[in-house]
Amino acid sequence: MKRFYASFVIAFSTYSKLPMPQVAWSEANMRHTLSFFPLVGAVLGLLFYGAARLCALLGFGPSAAAAVLAAIPAALTGGIHLDGYCDTIDALSSHASREKKLQILKDSNAGAFAVIWCCVWFALYFGLLTELQSTAAAAAGFLLSRAFSALAVARLPSARAGMGASLKSGSRYPLWVFLVYLLIFLAVSWLTGAVLPGCIALFSTIIFYFVYKSMALREFGGFTGDLAGWFLTVCELVILASVVLTEKVVSLCL
Numbered sequence: 001m002k003r004f005y006a007s008f009v010i011a012f013s014t015y016s017k018l019p020m021p022q023v024a025w026s027e028a029n030m031r032h033t034l035s036f037f038p039l040v041g042a043v044l045g046l047l048f049y050g051a052a053r054l055c056a057l058l059g060f061g062p063s064a065a066a067a068v069l070a071a072i073p074a075a076l077t078g079g080i081h082l083d084g085y086c087d088t089i090d091a092l093s094s095h096a097s098r099e100k101k102l103q104i105l106k107d108s109n110a111g112a113f114a115v116i117w118c119c120v121w122f123a124l125y126f127g128l129l130t131e132l133q134s135t136a137a138a139a140a141g142f143l144l145s146r147a148f149s150a151l152a153v154a155r156l157p158s159a160r161a162g163m164g165a166s167l168k169s170g171s172r173y174p175l176w177v178f179l180v181y182l183l184i185f186l187a188v189s190w191l192t193g194a195v196l197p198g199c200i201a202l203f204s205t206i207i208f209y210f211v212y213k214s215m216a217l218r219e220f221g222g223f224t225g226d227l228a229g230w231f232l233t234v235c236e237l238v239i240l241a242s243v244v245l246t247e248k249v250v251s252l253c254l
Helices: 002-015 033-057 062-077 082-092 098-106 112-131 135-155 164-168 175-191 196-220 225-254
Strands: none
Touching: 002 033, 002 082, 002 164, 033 098, 033 135, 033 175, 062 082, 062 175, 082 112, 082 196, 082 225, 098 196, 112 135, 135 175, 135 196, 164 196, 175 196, 196 225
C-alpha cells in the first residue's frame, strides 16, 4: 500500500500544482505512477465542473465563464503539458531531420511557431467553451485524455532518454486499468445525460490516438515527454470540439 500511495503522490506532484507530501522518487515508488495519472484529470475535471457551476450561479456571461474555464487546466498543471505542446510545434515546424527535431525538443526557448500555435490553441479552446452545453462531458474529458496519454507512454517506444523514458521504464499501466478509466468516462456521460457527446468524444480520441502514434513514430521514432504534452493538449481540444459539435448537430436535428 505504501508504494501505491507513493505513486499516487508522485503522479500529482509531477503533473499538477496541488500541494503533496514528500516521498522518495525511487523506482519502486514510481511503479504505478502512470496508473494514477488519469486521476489528475479527474480532479481537474471536478474543478472545471465546479467552476462552471459557480460561474453560472454568479451570472457570468459566456465569454467571462469561458475565460475562467480556459485558465483552469493551465493553472492546475502549471502549464507542463502546454510546454511540451510548444516544444513539439517548434520541432515539427522545423521540417528538419529526426535528430534535429529531437534536439529542438530539448531547447527550452519558445520559437515563433510555438507562440503562434499556442495562441491559436487558446483561441479555439476559448471559442469552443463559449458554445459548450454539456459541461460534465467536457470535464470528464480530462480523465479520458490522460487515460490515452498514459496508454501512449506505455505502448510507444521511447525516442530518447529523458523524463518520459524514465517514467515508461519504471511505471506500469495495465490494460485493465485503462479500460476501467474508459468505463468511468462513459458512466459519467451516461449519468449526466451526455451519452452521445461522450461516445463521440471517445471515438474521436481513439482516432486521434492513432494519428498521434503514427506521427510520433514517423517524425521522432517514438514518444518523448514533450510529445506526450503535445498529445494531451491537442487531445483536450479534440474532446471539447467533439462535445460541442455533437451538441450543435443534435440541436439542429431536433
